[in-house]
Amino acid sequence: MRILVDKNIPYVYKLFGVDNKMIVCEGRFISAKDVRDVDVLIVRSVTKVNQALLDDSAIKFVGTVTAGVDHIDQNYLKKYGVNFFYAPGNNAVAVVEYVFSALLWLAQRDGFFLRDKIIGIVGVGHIGSLLHERLHNFGVHTLLCDPPLAQKNINKPWRSFATLISEADILTFHTPLIYKGDYPTWHMVDIDVLEALPSNRILINTCRGPVIDNNALLKVLENGKKLNVVLDVWETEPELSLPLLSYVDIGTAHIAGYTIESKTRGIMKIYNAYCNFFNIFKTIKLSTLNPSSIYYLQVHNEIDEILLCKLVKCVYDIQYDDIMLRRFACVSGGFDKIRKCYLDRREWSSLCVETYVDSKNEMLTQLGFNVCCL
Incomplete structure (x- = not known):
């Protein structure tokens, strides 16, 4: 089997390299030429997997070690019979602990206790639900907002986004990036939302950069709006607005989900899917890698x-x-x-x-x- 893997994914030789021809590339620069004679492609979020990349290739299996899939053209893969697998929830613990760390740091710096704040969680999937659980266990009051989930489960005390804007002291975002449809998340935090937010609120974004309009955020901060901001993701990454970075309280390089444990869980999910798809009977326990x-x-x-x-x-x-x-x-x-x-x-x-x-x-x-x- 010919397998092309992003060079920044760990354990790939240990998992895939025994009986296969391994090719490693810098994920952001994987090209159509690189994948032309490849059977299996394993990527991170920096690789756009679409028609431009895969046309005229021999790809049978695409795996991404990420929980998000907005870098994958799933319609194209389905149309041409390319099997696709991803790793939902693999980075949930890491992201939740990043958010918790940011909150504790801000609380210590600014002299408040988390238990005195109301935290609004926007997006209550793997990450948002785990964050809610841990905050609840610590005695912190949360408000949950997830309109698509609210349609499926009416028994939870769901709140509207407008309610979170007016009532939550802290807003933390854990949504996929959706451009169209009933519930788009692209620029869901726009100039109108930012101007409606009361002063001294805390904004945290660890999902996708364009969920917050970075230009609008910079504008309100430059105009003197008092907001505390934690950004791990940026609208134009890997480039980012240096003026905006100068205003945020904590800025990081899209690493909220980057722990040894989360990376291991991600590649193990793809490895298990690979073994199942190709009828390979091998057993490697997660504990042997962690x-x-x-x-x-x-x-x-x-x-x-x-x-x-x-x-x-x-x-x-x-x-x-x-x-x-x-x-x-x-x-x-x-x-x-x-x-x-x-x-x-x-x-x-x-x-x-x-x-x-x-x-x-x-x-x-x-x-x-x-x-x-x-």
Whole structure:
């Protein structure tokens, strides 16, 4: 089998390379010439998989290790019988922990407690629902907005986007990028929404850059609107607005979902789909790829927000990623270089917290930490 893989996807030689001819390429520059004689294509979100790429190719199987699929022309693949697989939910834990880290950092800097805020979650799929669950476990009040899901499940306390704009202290976005239809998300945060937002609100975008009109956001910030903004995704990435970066509180290079664990889950989902499709009977357990715990800490106090912030920083310091983007954003290719050379960030489960087990410290498990009994 001839398999072409984005060079930034881990474990591909270990999973696919034993009996196949492996070709690795820089994902953003994969061309029609590269895929012409290839059977299997495995990509990330930086590769546009469409007619221009696949015409006259021998591709039978396309896999993307991402949860989002707006870079894939699924209609074209279906029309020409190309089997397609993706990895929904693989990065949910990583993105949720990124958002939680950003919120804890802002709370510590600005002197508030998350439990005193109302958080509006826009998009309640894999990521949004997990974020709601963890915030609820920590005692934070949330408002849920997802019109397509609300049509299917009327039993949840859904709220309109207009309600979130007026009532939520914090808005965090976890939607796919949809340009047309009943529920488009392209520029759902436009100049009208931004002007309607009360001052001192917090905006967080970790889904797709064009969900927020970046030019409109820059305009209201330049005009003195007081908003706290966390952007991991940008409308014109890998290029981005340097003036906008100068206004946001936290800016990162589309790495919210980048943990060792999420990358491993993603490629394992594609590998399993590949084995099923080609009737390959091999078994590789996820645990054999994931590294073990990296830290051990003893905790004797009750779990409050101050202690949680300290535990989170033991695993991941979001401010470091903000510093890296500000340092390299003005360098040609800097955005992609950060992503390509991104440090081996781990999830909270890699921190083994040794503590006494009681109803109070069960919260650590509910928040995703690995808890050991003293």
